[in-house]
Amino acid sequence: xxxxxxxxxxxxxxxxxxxxxxxxxxxxxxxxxxxxxxxxxxxxxxxxxxxxxxxxxxxxxxxxxxxxxxxxxxxxxxxxxxxxxxxxxxxxxxxxxxxxxxxxxxxxxxxxxxxxxxxxxxxxxxxxxxxxxxxxxxxxxxxxxxxxxxxxxxxxxxxxxxxxxxxxxxxxxxxxxxxxxxxxxxxxxxxxxxxxxxxxxxxxxxxxxxxxxxxxxxxxxxxxxxxxxxxxxxxxxxxxxxxxxxxxxxxxxxxxxxxxxxxxxxxxxxxxxxxxxxxxxxxxxxxxxxxxxx
Amino acid sequence: xxxxxxxxxxxxxxxxxxxxxxxxxxxxxxxxxxxxxxxxxxxxxxxxxxxxxxxxxxxxxxxxxxxxxxxxxxxxxxxxxxxxxxxxxxxxxxxxxxxxxxxxxxxxxxxxxxxxxxxxxxxxxxxxxxxxxxxxxxxxxxxxxxxxxxxxxxxxxxxxxxxxxxxxxxxxxxxxxxxxxxxxxxxxxxxxxxxxxxxxxxxxxxxxxxxxxxxxxxxxxxxxxxxxxxxxxxxxxxxxxxxxxxxxxxxxxxxxxxxxxxxxxxxxxxxxxxxxxxxxxxxxxxxxxxxxxxxxxxxxxxxxxxxxxxxxxxxxxxxxxxxxxxxxxxxxxxxxxxxxx
Numbered sequence: 001x002x003x004x005x006x007x008x009x010x011x012x013x014x015x016x017x018x019x020x021x022x023x024x025x026x027x028x029x030x031x032x033x034x035x036x037x038x039x040x041x042x043x044x045x046x047x048x049x050x051x052x053x054x055x056x057x058x059x060x061x062x063x064x065x066x067x068x069x070x071x072x073x074x075x076x077x078x079x080x081x082x083x084x085x086x087x088x089x090x091x092x093x094x095x096x097x098x099x100x101x102x103x104x105x106x107x108x109x110x111x112x113x114x115x116x117x118x119x120x121x122x123x124x125x126x127x128x129x130x131x132x133x134x135x136x137x138x139x140x141x142x143x144x145x146x147x148x149x150x151x152x153x154x155x156x157x158x159x160x161x162x163x164x165x166x167x168x169x170x171x172x173x174x175x176x177x178x179x180x181x182x183x184x185x186x187x188x189x190x191x192x193x194x195x196x197x198x199x200x201x202x203x204x205x206x207x208x209x210x211x212x213x214x215x216x217x218x219x220x221x222x223x224x225x226x227x228x229x230x231x232x233x234x235x236x237x238x239x240x241x242x243x244x245x246x247x248x249x250x251x252x253x254x255x256x257x258x259x260x261x262x263x264x265x266x267x268x269x270x271x272x273x274x275x276x277x278x279x280x281x282x283x284x285x286x287x288x289x290x291x292x293x294x
Numbered sequence: 295x296x297x298x299x300x301x302x303x304x305x306x307x308x309x310x311x312x313x314x315x316x317x318x319x320x321x322x323x324x325x326x327x328x329x330x331x332x333x334x335x336x337x338x339x340x341x342x343x344x345x346x347x348x349x350x351x352x353x354x355x356x357x358x359x360x361x362x363x364x365x366x367x368x369x370x371x372x373x374x375x376x377x378x379x380x381x382x383x384x385x386x387x388x389x390x391x392x393x394x395x396x397x398x399x400x401x402x403x404x405x406x407x408x409x410x411x412x413x414x415x416x417x418x419x420x421x422x423x424x425x426x427x428x429x430x431x432x433x434x435x436x437x438x439x440x441x442x443x444x445x446x447x448x449x450x451x452x453x454x455x456x457x458x459x460x461x462x463x464x465x466x467x468x469x470x471x472x473x474x475x476x477x478x479x480x481x482x483x484x485x486x487x488x489x490x491x492x493x494x495x496x497x498x499x500x501x502x503x504x505x506x507x508x509x510x511x512x513x514x515x516x517x518x519x520x521x522x523x524x525x526x527x528x529x530x531x532x533x534x535x536x537x538x539x540x541x542x543x544x545x546x547x548x549x550x551x552x553x554x555x556x557x558x559x560x561x562x563x564x565x566x567x568x569x570x571x572x573x574x575x576x577x578x579x580x581x582x583x584x585x586x587x588x589x590x591x592x593x594x595x596x597x598x599x600x601x602x603x604x605x606x607x608x609x610x611x612x613x614x615x616x617x618x619x620x621x622x623x624x625x626x627x628x629x630x631x632x633x634x635x
Contacts (some may be wrong), residue, residue, distance in 0.1 A: 087438050168389075171384065171387055196609065242621065
């Protein structure tokens with residue numbers, strides 16, 4: 001079966017981790033890693049792995065007739081993404097946006113990818129969103145969630161300068177996506193950085209208040225367990241720390257995400273879940289395209 | 295008339311004390327306390343959910359009244375006193391800061407864990423842009439070595455903070471540690487230095503005095519120890535101590551004593567004392583708000599709250615990680631079950 005061709009913009013931690021993951025994909029063929037720094041470790045690794053390493057940005061990639069992509073992952077910045085998206089859309093290339101730009105719809109592959117297979121730009125929300133929104137949705141599909149709140153705790157070492165300088169974007173984007181993707185009537189998000197050594201695994205807590213009279217412990221438990229399996233199909237280190245806790249109309253879900261340890265260390269579950277979810281979205285696109293061509 | 299003040303006191307009963315009333319302050323209570331504090335000459339009065347702007351949550355406790363209503367009400371009766379707000383980046387955002395400023399807040403205290411100052415620059419810059427005084431508030435400062443504390447304090451100063459606080463969120467410090475750290479901060483920074491204590495080991499007053507002697511000019515207090523854990527340095531006692539030391543605070547001693555006794559004391563659900571849980575906070579170096587949640591979780595899972603707190607300290611849990619309390623209590627309960635089999 002023909003694979004869909006993919007490229008990555010951004011040769012930092014996220015881009016390089018994506019590269020390792022795409023190397024294993026049955027549906028995607030990585031062609032190039034695109035950066036702007038010829039000295040970057042990511043571009044060096046890309047070339048070593050046999051991919052094209054472009055150091056002249058998206059313009060350099062598009063100008064090179066020997067390079068092609070059906071789909072591009074953007075792991076740069078919100079500002080850069082606006083330009084990258086514009087020039088790629090002109091060529092009919094689909095974009096998977098790992099920046100906070102949010103030009104396209106918020107997507108969690110475990111929840112709403114099917115609705116967005118026809119879109120040309122997909123936004124991957126935030127790491128905390130990828131880790132928690134599937135659980136909000138799992139509860140909401142059996143009992144209407146009137147309020148969904150999430151707390152993401154990540155190790156200081158895996159929170160990069162971009163996240164730190166724009167920490168409000170995390171809380172704002174995640175809160176919106178809890179509503180839009182998770183289905184909660186009202187969403188709220190909190191992020192905490194913990195500097196403990198050795199670094200802690202990414203931890204997330206989901207608190208959901210379900211509509212009065214709609215609590216169904218058994219159905220919620222089953223729905224959560226099923227969702228855990230769904231997410232595990234693309235993030236193997238995703239698991240509940242303990243059984244869901246029920247108190248009145250409140251459900252509490254405690255989640256830990258252990259990273260795959262591809263390019264980033266295992267404690268960077270927050271980054272692993274972003275790259276894993278992005279790859280899963282691209283694979284869904286690839287499978288869909290293959291269906292269409294059959 | 296300008297009042298002479300050698301040190302500037304910030305009263306935190308309407309913010310840190312929010313924990314002690316489970317964030318159930320009403321507009322009337324805030325108005326009464328603020329009026330009396332202003333009348334006593336308290337220069338800064340902090341009014342926010344215990345965990346800062348937008349702290350109202352299932353994680354920390356839902357507010358009875360929205361922060362903004364309380365801030366507006368306090369500002370309307372604060373007179374010459376200024377209303378301060380707390381903001382924890384990751385919880386509150388610039389949106390709430392702008393709203394608080396528009397309602398009359400004159401100071402923002404941007405609080406980060408002692409090693410994470412670099413999440414604060416946007417919020418400090420916005421505070422300044424809004425014409426507020428900006429404070430860099432380094433929480434859980436016992437968890438970093440002195441050099442790290444100095445480095446992070448300098449970052450706060452570089453972002454434009456007018457004042458940098460060393461915050462003893464766990465009530466862990468002993469006076470000589472405070473002396474050492476505040477002295478270093480005084481040497482290394484140009485801006486004013488502040489100290490915020492908790493009385494979990496009955497050291498808040500001694501630590502505040504040590505901080506003043508080492509060069510701190512901003513001190514937090516809560517009347518009647520109305521704060522998280524065993525509360526903070528007791529403001530009315532601090533004013534008396536300062537008078538004995540010949541330090542001018544500009545606060546009227548009788549008036550602050552009277553308001554503590556007559557207006558604040560009736561609001562307290564329980565008389566603040568140094569309980570076994572509070573001692574454990576200071577002993578294990580755990581964030582002061584955890585005592586209440588640990589007690590609740592311990593009861594729910596049938597374990598000792600002190601064991602929960604000590605385990606949290608061992609795991610180097612930081613402020614805001616209230617969700618770890620249930621996690622640890624559940625785990626200890628599981629361990630207990632296994633052990634008894």
